[in-house]
Amino acid sequence: MPWYDRLLGLLRRGRLPSEIEREISFHLAERTDDLVAQGMSRRDAMLEARRRFGSPSFPRQRTYRTSGVVWLESVLADLRYATRSLRRSPGFATVAIVSLGLGIGANTAIFSLYNALVLRALPVSNPQELVQVTFGDGRTNLTNPLWEELREQQDVLTGVFAFGRASFNLTDGGEVRYASGHWVSGGFFPVLGVRPMLGRLLVNSDDYRGCPAVAVVSYGFWQREFGGAAEGVGGSLLLNGSPFTVVGVVDPAFSGLDVGTATDVYAPICTWPIVYPGSDRLDNRSAWFLKAMGRPARGLSADQAGARLATLSSGIFGATVPQDWNAEGQARYREYTLAVRAAPNGVSQLREQYRTALLVLLAVVGIVLLIACGNVANLLLARATRRQHEVAIRRAIGSGRGRLVRLLVTESLLLSLVSAIVAIGFARWASAFLVRMLSTGGDMWLNLNLDAKVLGFTMAVATLTGLLFGLAPAWRATGVAPQAALRTAGREAADRRGRFAIGKVLVIGQVAMSLSLVVGAGLLIGTLTRLHALDPGFNRDGVLIVSVNTRNVGYSREESRLTNLGLLARLRALGGVRSASAAVIIPISGSSWNNDVEVDGYQPTDRQDALVWFNTMSDGYFTTLQTPLLAGRDFDSRDAPGSVQVAVINETMARRFFAEPRPLGRLFRVVPISGEGETYEVIGVVTDTKYGSIGEATLPIAYFPLSQTGFEGSSLQFLIRTDGAPTALIPAVASLIGEVHPRISVRFSTLEDVVAASLTRPRVLAVLSGFFGGVALLLATIGLYGTLSYRVTSRRNEIGVRLALGAARTRVLGMVLGEVGRLALAGIAIGVIGALASTRLLSTFLFGVKATDPLTLALSATVLAVVAVVAGALPAWRAARLDPVETLRGE
Amino acid sequence: MARQKNDILQGTLALLVLRTLEARPRLHGYALTSHIQRVSDDLLRVEEGSLYPALHRMEQEGWLRSEWGITEKNREARFYSLTAAGKKQLREERESWKRLTKGVDRVLRHA
Known part of the structure; x- marks a missing residue:
């Protein structure tokens, strides 16, 4: 039955029983009439009619169920049941929710970073219309003369504007303090449709040669620098030592077009000579510092606008040929063409740098979550075995298998949805931590607020997770014949082998997946150490x-x-x-x-x-x-x-x-x-x-x-x-420079920091993949340990008999360790194949090591083998130490 | 138990209802019961309690449609008629019934 019928059924809920009652009462009335006609008294006839009809409530229930109302109602009942049963085993619920919460949370954290950097559209009006003007070959930087020519000659973009990254020193001498900014043309704010929070924004009339020094600041900057005071607007701001008048504060939702950077100060392009006195930048035909964006004219697609712009190219470039270039260079310049590309989410260096890296990390945390799922599935399997008696009774009194599976899966889904809530809380913290890790300067900023995409992603992952770890155990739990389960009178039913079989598959999968992660982590860590160890030809220390x-x-x-x-x-x-x-x-x-x-x-x-x-x-x-x-x-x-x-x-x-x-x-x-x-x-x-x-x-x-x-x-x-430590010199150097002249600006860093900053991406990848590789190992260890402990427990009697008949304890030890070894070997074999197939995706991030590096592969396999032995040691030892008398007495 | 021989074989109720409605469109539940009983010379008796769930199920399968109407005695009743899908279903059930009886008959004769 389609879902809308169900929904209608729910709405009809009040009506339906009365319809059936009306039908039945009609039937009874007709029957009574007939019986009276045959000579019965009306009273007897009514009773006889009811008797013949049978229990009137019975058909009503049956009809009721087909309407689908019951379906929704029973879902609610399942939910109540699931809540109750989880509350009754708080230990299991906590372990499951925390481990899944962290697993899903790590996914959400990386995804929300990816979302903020790659997916999220700019907070401006109709961002999907925005296009960026580029060169035919994809380059995006323009000179100011080129921009002015483009603005005058083009007729395909209804609104067009230019902007460039800027960095303004806010101090007047002494140690510098930079604010990230944009140089903007007059069309910037009007075309984007950004509104002021206070005062006014820059418009076309602010943008002309010889314009006055006015600027607009971000909300955050206004809070920090002016204490959020209304008088800040109209106040003065020193940019590289030149005073600017602040005319307005931008809407807090807008943080510039450079995604990943908190843009704090917006100054008109024409104020360049005020900030850099004597600079010819505005007329320099070789200074590439602007990017241009706009919206195609009504009715034009981006492609059409691009095609039209390409035909205008020769005129635009012809008018701006750098006169000081040599003939060959000028000829190349005249050949340049313009194009457009969609730019609904602005421009971002950070995005170009991290887009693929974030996808790799997303895959990594996805695998970690799968491994965690394996452990929860194992817990559920154990739980299902304990609940076999209950399930058997339910089946014996007529519950269908599908119905019971649904009941148990509801429980898993409830678990994963509660985990999703934990996950969202954890992700907020984790993604902020990641941003701090990526940040090399102080001005990195990403909008990590929860939006529909992140929420949808989290819910989808949680639901999928719930089904993944819930379905197999539920299917198994309900598959036992009621008689068999009941006969064992509440103890575990006989077929432990089957449960062990699923456990085995899970553990082999976990070992294989953790091996892939460990190999990936090994390659990325190897890359970082090689980059660190590489002699750059100079000594960066000191x-x-x-x-x-x-x-x-x-x-x-x-x-x-x-x-x-x-x-x-x-x-x-x-x-x-x-x-x-x-x-x-x-x-x-x-x-x-x-x-x-x-x-x-x-x-x-x-x-x-x-x-x-x-x-x-x-x-x-x-x-x-x-x-x-x-x-x-x-x-x-x-x-x-x-x-x-x-x-x-x-x-x-x-x-x-x-x-x-x-x-x-x-x-x-x-x-x-x-x-x-x-x-x-x-x-x-x-x-x-x-x-x-x-x-x-x-x-x-x-x-x-x-x-x-x-x-x-x-x-x-x-x-x-x-x-000594280079930073120890800073006070002495600062005061020395201050003595020379107090208005000299100075900035300190160390060569070591400069080199380290250039290695941020490999470091982030190495640290995170190493961390998650470790988590994966830990999870796989727990999985192995749990499965083997269970195995040993269920073989207690057999082992007891063996020992009683004189088997050496070392043999028992070997038997259990052999089992561990077989599981680990199978996992490692699959993992090696998986790693060979998947690490290729890492090659762009590797340095000095091939994606199929045999040493890394061998080392990782060894690590996994050691982990397997460690995980198996305790259960094996416990098996060998079993007291045969004790176990046999228990039988 | 004497009533047992009057019980309708499981699975044939739908066939009987469909066939009845083919011959006489627009019947209410009570008329269906009495009609089946009468036509079969009281050999078959519909278990009234299970008739209505069956009717509802068949309506949901799309074999029947129903509407509320007034009987000649001025009572409100729900009238059922056959749909195109119901006619198709009737053909199929009739076929399978024939096969079944033929099979059973042969076994009784030759086994």
């Missing part, structure tokens, strides 16, 4: 990084140069400083700078082969980082602005471009996309070092002296090597 910015002071170039040189000298003189150096780029920090290089006699096979990565630094850099100089010399006083331009190169560059390990005195030319190429003479060769990331293939690197390229920059990093 180095303090001091990032200094003198822009707010307003130095002239010469003053800036003298200040930087003076700072370097004073830092070197500081107590506890072994050596110090200044550099433009810190390795592994994510900054990079590269260009094509030409060397006479070297013919690059493709463009990539001509690329060299650069850095500029003072003397003492290699000493400070402990990168060995293999030949030649470090920079020194000879390398002055007027003298021959020199460079130190690494081994890879020497080999690739010069085909000799020590090309001292040889020349190379840097061929930039704009401006004149310069020629440099190689004066030294250093060991290879990692440049952008620890796991990369070694890149060719050239180092230039600051003494020739200029110390005039307003932003410079100082690297200080000390024998």
